[in-house]
Amino acid sequence: MSRNMPLLARYAEGLFWMARYMERVENIARLVDVTQTFESPGHEAESWYALIRINADETFFSEARMQPDPEAVKHFYLLNRDNATSVPASIEAARTNARALRPLISTEMWMHLNVFHRDLMTIGEEDLQGDRLSRLCARIKEGVQTHTGITDGTFFRDQGWFFYQLGRLIERADQTTRLLDIRYHLLVPASSEERRVTELTQWGGVLRAAAGYHAFRRVAPVAFSAEDVVGFLLTDTAFPRSVLLCVEQLDWHLTQLRSRYGLRGTVPALERIEEVRSALLGQPVSRLIAGGLHEFLDAVQRDLNLLAQDIGTAFFRDWRPLAKPAPGSAPPDGTVAAARSPDLDPATSSVQTQVSARVG
Amino acid sequence: MAGPDVDPFAGYRPDPFFCELTTQRPGDAGAPALIRGRIGMIGLDALRARAAAAENDLINLGITFTVYSQASAIDRILPFDCIPRILTAGEWRTLEAGVKQRVAALNLFLHDIYHDRKIVRDGAVPAELIFGNANYRPEMEGFPVRFGTYVHICGIDIVRDQKGRFCVLEDNARTPSGVSYVIENRHLMLRAFPDLMAGMRLKPVDDYGRRLREAMTEIAPEGVDDPQVVLLSPGIYNSAYFEHVFLSREMGVPLVEGADLTVENDRVYMRTTAGLRAVHTIYRRIGDDFLDPTVFRPDSMLGVPGLIAAWRRGNVTLANAVGTGVADDKAVYAYMPRIIRYYLAEDPILPNVETHICREADALAYTLENLDKLVVKPVGESGGYGITIGPRASAAELEVARASLLADPANWISQPVVSLSVAPTLTELGIRPRHLDLRPFAVTGRDTWVLPGGLSRVALKEGSLVVNSSQGGGSKDTWVLAEE
Numbered sequence: 001m002s003r004n005m006p007l008l009a010r011y012a013e014g015l016f017w018m019a020r021y022m023e024r025v026e027n028i029a030r031l032v033d034v035t036q037t038f039e040s041p042g043h044e045a046e047s048w049y050a051l052i053r054i055n056a057d058e059t060f061f062s063e064a065r066m067q068p069d070p071e072a073v074k075h076f077y078l079l080n081r082d083n084a085t086s087v088p089a090s091i092e093a094a095r096t097n098a099r100a101l102r103p104l105i106s107t108e109m110w111m112h113l114n115v116f117h118r119d120l121m122t123i124g125e126e127d128l129q130g131d132r133l134s135r136l137c138a139r140i141k142e143g144v145q146t147h148t149g150i151t152d153g154t155f156f157r158d159q160g161w162f163f164y165q166l167g168r169l170i171e172r173a174d175q176t177t178r179l180l181d182i183r184y185h186l187l188v189p190a191s192s193e194e195r196r197v198t199e200l201t202q203w204g205g206v207l208r209a210a211a212g213y214h215a216f217r218r219v220a221p222v223a224f225s226a227e228d229v230v231g232f233l234l235t236d237t238a239f240p241r242s243v244l245l246c247v248e249q250l251d252w253h254l255t256q257l258r259s260r261y262g263l264r265g266t267v268p269a270l271e272r273i274e275e276v277r278s279a280l281l282g283q284p285v286s287r288l289i290a291g292g293l294h295e296f297l298d299a300v301q302r303d304l305n306l307l308a309q310d311i312g313t314a315f316f317r318d319w320r321p322l323a324k325p326a327p328g329s330a331p332p333d334g335t336v337a338a339a340r341s342p343d344l345d346p347a348t349s350s351v352q353t354q355v356s357a358r359v360g
Numbered sequence: 361m362a363g364p365d366v367d368p369f370a371g372y373r374p375d376p377f378f379c380e381l382t383t384q385r386p387g388d389a390g391a392p393a394l395i396r397g398r399i400g401m402i403g404l405d406a407l408r409a410r411a412a413a414a415e416n417d418l419i420n421l422g423i424t425f426t427v428y429s430q431a432s433a434i435d436r437i438l439p440f441d442c443i444p445r446i447l448t449a450g451e452w453r454t455l456e457a458g459v460k461q462r463v464a465a466l467n468l469f470l471h472d473i474y475h476d477r478k479i480v481r482d483g484a485v486p487a488e489l490i491f492g493n494a495n496y497r498p499e500m501e502g503f504p505v506r507f508g509t510y511v512h513i514c515g516i517d518i519v520r521d522q523k524g525r526f527c528v529l530e531d532n533a534r535t536p537s538g539v540s541y542v543i544e545n546r547h548l549m550l551r552a553f554p555d556l557m558a559g560m561r562l563k564p565v566d567d568y569g570r571r572l573r574e575a576m577t578e579i580a581p582e583g584v585d586d587p588q589v590v591l592l593s594p595g596i597y598n599s600a601y602f603e604h605v606f607l608s609r610e611m612g613v614p615l616v617e618g619a620d621l622t623v624e625n626d627r628v629y630m631r632t633t634a635g636l637r638a639v640h641t642i643y644r645r646i647g648d649d650f651l652d653p654t655v656f657r658p659d660s661m662l663g664v665p666g667l668i669a670a671w672r673r674g675n676v677t678l679a680n681a682v683g684t685g686v687a688d689d690k691a692v693y694a695y696m697p698r699i700i701r702y703y704l705a706e707d708p709i710l711p712n713v714e715t716h717i718c719r720e721a722d723a724l725a726y727t728l729e730n731l732d733k734l735v736v737k738p739v740g741e742s743g744g745y746g747i748t749i750g751p752r753a754s755a756a757e758l759e760v761a762r763a764s765l766l767a768d769p770a771n772w773i774s775q776p777v778v779s780l781s782v783a784p785t786l787t788e789l790g791i792r793p794r795h796l797d798l799r800p801f802a803v804t805g806r807d808t809w810v811l812p813g814g815l816s817r818v819a820l821k822e823g824s825l826v827v828n829s830s831q832g833g834g835s836k837d838t839w840v841l842a843e844e
C-alpha cells in the first residue's frame with residue numbers, strides 16, 4: 001500500500017488550526033483557573049486584568065467598553081463569542097475546521113468535537129459563579145484532553161497527523177510562555193517575608209495550572225527559587241508543557257515531514273527552530289530573568305509566530321500574512337504585530353479564522 | 361400509554377392504498393409478518409424511546425443537512441422512521457432491471473442528441489424540446505465520452521400505485537443526492553434495532569463506495585494507469601456537505617473545493633503540501649453552471665477556471681458529464697417510454713406515470729376534458745412551479761389552466777393523480793400509514809450497477825404526498841430480501 005498519499009494543502013492547514021484552537025481552549029481554562037487561584041482580597045481587579053494583558057487583548061477589551069472587573073474578564077474569555085481569544089470563539093473555529101476535515105479525521109474525533117462544541121455553547125453566566133467556575137475549567141480541560149486522547153488513538157498517522165501536531169505544539173509552547181508571564185503582571189507585597197511567601201504561592205499556582213506542580217516538587221530543591229520554576233517551565237524536556245520539549249517535538253515532526261514525505265519547504269521552519277532553541281538554551285536562566293523575563297517571553301512568542309508563518313507559507317493553500325500592520329508600526333525585523341481575527345474577512349476562507357499572532 | 365401487550369398495529373388502516381408491509385405479496389419469505397410481530401414485542405413506548413435515541417445519534421454524528429435562513433444555519437437530521445420498508449427479491453429484480461434499462465436509454469439518448477441526432481430526424485422526439493432546452497449544452501456536441509456513459513450516477517424516483525405497480529416519476533441525471541442516507545440508515549438500524557433485524561437475510565448496501573470508485577477509475581482518461589479521483593464539493597456550507605464527506609470517505613479520495621484545484625496547460629491539478637498533483641477524474645457535486653466561470657456563470661466562486669478546456673482536451677473526466685440535464689427534463693420524461701423503445705427495441709420494464717403530452721392533439725383534448733381529475737405541469741419549469749392539481753383546484757384556477765393550455769399546448773403535460781403506496785410509520789398517534797417513494801441509485805462506468813434498495817422517502821404528514829426533506833419528509837431503511 002502506498003504510504004505516500006498526497007495531502008491537500010487545505011487539509012494540512014485545517015489540521016494545523018484545529019489542533020491550535022483545541023489546545024487554546026484548554027489553555028484558556030488553565031489561565032482562568034490559575035487567575036482565580038491568585039485572586040487576592042482587595043486586588044481582584046488587578047489579578048483578572050493580568051489575563052487581558054498576557055493575551056494582548058487590552059485594545060479589544062477597552063473597545064468593547066468593558067470595565068476591567070473580574071466578572072467582565074471572565075465573561076470576556078468564557079462567554080464572549082466576539083472575542084477571538086475566548087473559549088466559545090476558539091471551539092467554534094475548531095469545529096469549523098473539523099467540519100472541513102471530516103473526510104480525513106476519524107468519525108470519533110468529529111463526533112466528540114461536535115458534542116463538545118454543543119456542550120460549550122450552553123455555558124452561561126451561572127457557570128461562572130463561585131465554586132462553579134473551577135468546575136467549569138476542569139470540564140473544559142477534560143473535554144480537550146478527551147479530544148487529544150481520541151486523536152492519539154484513532155487518527156491515522158500519515159502526513160496530516162504531523163501537521164496536526166505542529167499546530168498543537170506551537171500553541172502549547174506559546175501558551176506556556178503566557179502562563180509564565182502571568183506571574184510578571186502580579187503584584188507582590190513590599191515586605192520581604194510576606195513577599196517570599198506570596199511569591200511561593202504564586203509560583204505554585206503557575207505550576208499547578210500547567211499541571212507541573214508535583215513533578216516540579218520531585219525534581220526541584222526543597223527551597224526553590226524563581227529561577228527553578230522558570231527553568232522547569234521553559235527547558236525541562238521531561239515536562240510535557242515545557243517550551244523546549246515542544247520545540248524539540250516540533251523539530252522532530254518537521255524532520256519527519258521532510259524525510260518521510262519529501263517536503264522540502266521545511267527548511268526555513270527548521271532554521272527558525274534552531275533560533276528558538278538557542279534562545280532557550282543560550283544563557284543561564286538567572287541571566288535571562290535579570291535581562292527581563294517578560295521581554296524574553298515576548299521574543300519567544302514572536303519567534304513561534306514566525307515559525308507558524310514559515311510553515312504556512314511553505315505548505316498551506318490560503319496562507320497570507322496575518323494582518324496588515326498599521327503604518328509605521330511594523331517592527332524592523334518584519335514581525336507581524338498583534339493581529340486579531342476581526343481584521344480578517346472570515347468569508348474568504350472556510351478554514352481560517354486565524355488568531356495566531358498575539359505578540360504582547 | 362400502550363403497553364407491550366397492546367398490538368401497536370391495532371389502529372393501522374392503510375386502505376385504500378397499497379401497503380408496503382401489510383399488503384400480501386408473493387415471495388415475502390414471511391418477513392413482513394415477522395417484523396410486525398417483533399415491533400409488537402418491543403411495544404410502542406420502547407420503539408419511541410429507541411427511535412429518539414437513534415435520532416440523537418444522527419445529530420451527534422453530524423449526519424445532517426444544513427438549512428439556511430436569513431442569518432442562521434441550522435443542522436437538521438433527515439427524520440428517520442424505524443419501521444423498515446421491505447422489497448422482495450422478485451420486486452427488486454424488476455426494479456433493478458428497469459433502472460438499468462432506463463440508464464442505458466438515457467445514455468444512448470444523450471449520445472445521440474450530442475452526435476447524430478437520429479431520434480430527432482426520425483421524428484420520435486421534437487427538435488425544439490431538445491435544442492431549445494436550457495440544459496442542452498452545445499459544448500458537448502461531437503464530444504466523445506468513455507463507454508458512451510454520460511450519466512455515471514443516476515437516481516430514479518419511483519412510486520407505487522394502488523395496485524402495487526412500480527412507475528417512474530422522475531429521472532435524476534445531474535447530481536442526484538441521498539445515497540449516503542441509504543447506507544447510514546442501515547447502520548443506524550443495525551445499532552439501534554438489532555432485534556428487528558436479527559436473522560434477516562438482506563442484500564447488503566455497503567458496496568456503494570467501492571463500486572463508485574471503480575466506475576470513476578474506469579472512466580478516467582485513457583492511458584492513465586492509476587488515476588487520481590477527487591470529489592468536487594461546493595464546500596462545508598452546502599446543504600449536502602455531509603453526503604460529500606460520506607462519499608469521499610467511502611471512495612477513499614480527497615474531497616476538494618474549487619479553490620483546491622487549478623488548471624495549467626489544460627491539465628487539472630490539486631494543491632497539496634508537496635505542490636501540484638494531477639487529477640484525472642472529478643466526481644463533481646456542483647451544477648454545470650458553476651463548473652467553470654470562464655465558460656458558464658462568470659460569477660461562480662465554486663468552480664475552476666479552465667476546467668472545461670482541460671476536459672475538452674480529454675485530460676480529465678467529469679462525472680456526470682456536462683449537459684445531462686436535458687435528459688431528465690419533464691418534457692423529455694414524457695417521451696422516455698418512446699426513447700426506450702427507440703434505442704433498445706424493448707418495452708419499458710418500469711412504466712412512466714401515465715403522461716399526456718399536450719403538444720399532441722388527442723392528449724390535449726383528453727386533458728381539457730378531464731382537467732378536474734388531472735395534474736397539469738409545465739414542462740420547462742422545475743421545483744413544482746406552475747402545477748395545477750385538478751381535484752384540489754378551484755373553478756377559477758381550472759379556467760386559468762385551461763387558458764394556459766390552449767395558449768401554448770406544447771408547454772404542458774398532464775398526469776393522473778397517483779395514489780402513492782403507504783408504509784407503517786411511527787407517529788405521535790401511533791403507527792399510521794404514510795405515503796412514500798423510492799429512489800434507487802445506479803452507478804455506471806463500463807457497466808451499470810444498482811445499489812440494492814435505494815432511498816425510501818416518506819411524507820410524515822398525514823395524507824401528504826410530498827416526500828422532500830425540505831417539506832417535512834423523512835426516510836426509512838429499505839430492505840431487499842436476499843434471493844431464496
